[in-house]
Amino acid sequence: MQPEPVLDLAHLGHLEMLTPKPDASLRFFVDVMGMAESGREGDSVYLRGWDDYEHHTLKLTAAKKPGMGHMAFRTRSPQALERRVAALKGSGHDIGWTDGDLGHGPAFRCRDPDGHVIELYYETEWYAAPPELKPALKNQAQRFPARGINVRRLDHLNCLASDVRANRIFFEDYLGCRLTEQIVMSDGSEAGMWMTVTNKSYDFAYTRDHTGAKGRFHHLTYAVDSREDVLRAADIFLEAGVPIEAGPHKHAVQQTFFLYVYEPGGNRVEVCNAGARLILAPDWKTIVWTEDERKKGQAWGMKTAESFHTYGTPPVDEME
Template sequence: MSVTHDPDRRRDIAHVGPIELRTAVLEESRDFFVDVMGLREVHRDASSIYLHTWDDYQSWTIRLVRNADAGIGRTYLRAASPQALDRLRIAVKAGKSTSDVPGLGEVHLFEDPDGHEMGLYWDVDWYESDRSDEPALKNQAAKYPGRGANLRRLDHVNYLTANVRETSTFLSETLGARCTEQIVKDDGQPQAIWYSLGNKTYDLVYTEDWTGRSGRLHHVAFATDTREEILRAADVCLDAGVHIETGPHKHAIQQTFFLYVWEPGGNRIEICNAGARLILAPDWRTISWTREERAKGQAWGLKTIDTFHTHGTPVVPVEEDSE
């Protein structure tokens, strides 16, 4: 499947974030993100905890939501302007709106073709540091935490989808995103797609769900400043007893330096350094990878671990998956 992008098309989405992540072990997940990943708790209510990465200009980055099953909740997308919000709201055929999300103004709710919940917004509360995390440089949101993995910001979300082609059409034609890379199956159909909302190499990723189900999550990724911090994060996770699934290593696709771990709720978390590559070409041509090329493994030869293709959240029981 060839993917084209009109360089004259207006970009109405500024960026992805914040997000909601579901977990059955709310406090354990909170301790993972705060104590091991270096985030800061900024708010909580009866069923959720709000956390902030140190250089996110917004008031919170991730909301942990108590839920029987793990997985992704809403993904919030900030419009590029109030006018862009109006255009997007019409384009996605947004349903009801809500003003009940802390730190955000009116949020227009919709679902992607696979049923993942999303919300569009413009108004946002900026993060206000206090005396304990006030930065020395006023052009960053908070001071460098100097603990755990020191996650700087949310980088991307990788969803699982039952229909990659339909989702790809929605991303390009409705949201105005552009496909930077993709994996193509032998029949020419896409198996995984990487879409960019701005100049980052990718923000929204969709991978074919091997179970055929809809609405599940592959992983959420957070960025550090350097590769060295990812190496240190591996040691931090080792000492903390966190399950390290694979890495540190370098992806061939997008050249991301990565470490994959599972947080206590079962959601896969990627710690990455993806900001080194930018898509500056307005007429970027989508890079396609074949199954044969992917079979060679990651950039430096590491073979992809089996669980990378079998684990997603909510978890599908083996007996259901084999039917």
């Protein structure tokens, strides 16, 4: 019999993004992306999309170099958090407990094989809209902002890794994540993985770092309601002078309708449509893409910009 699956993680909760240009990055996320500020503490500003239910989904922190500070997953229960902590303790991946952050309670930190920092927590502050942002319909978090792109919610993130296979095994064995799609090269090595803890087709992805460096960041993604909203986002970025790297277009892997840009601090940000594919099968069979298939480009034949495969944060020449 197959071992009982681990279903202790509820969803991707938030990401900490590091930026050497905090003021400009903040203006980008508030004025262009249409996000709302939900708090400040130290060198960090906390932000959320208009229908994110938690206090924040993005922690924007001033730093010397761009990149990711940490990613965080909310567990399904206090007991689920305890089980994941017990599995991680003594594994060599564990860092230890923190008292928590603005908007959530105690969190347990660990590192994947590549060195990315991961935070697990359960206690969280649900966002309560002030009177001026209170929605007419009580089943959404706040009133539609009608500002900039109006991103709705955090969708996923993508990290770069020196060893995709080692990271896949870590997320499967210690955190119970399911592999839905992957890229396997002709030599048998794994070049990309898309994993989920929900019924979305993926909550995060890792792709091979062409430099061989460890612990770098590729992009963070927020969702809008439709493909038309992604097309409108391209016009809004154009008007705001935001550099567009790739898209709008459709990925072959996962079929995401995408648009990639660079925020002022140097990090890559994606806007995608919220109509994510759903994985309802409990025995989903992983979709495997070959090296030859990926050389064909994206879903409609467009070749991805070269920078998409080579650029990550922090830039290699800026890493310690």
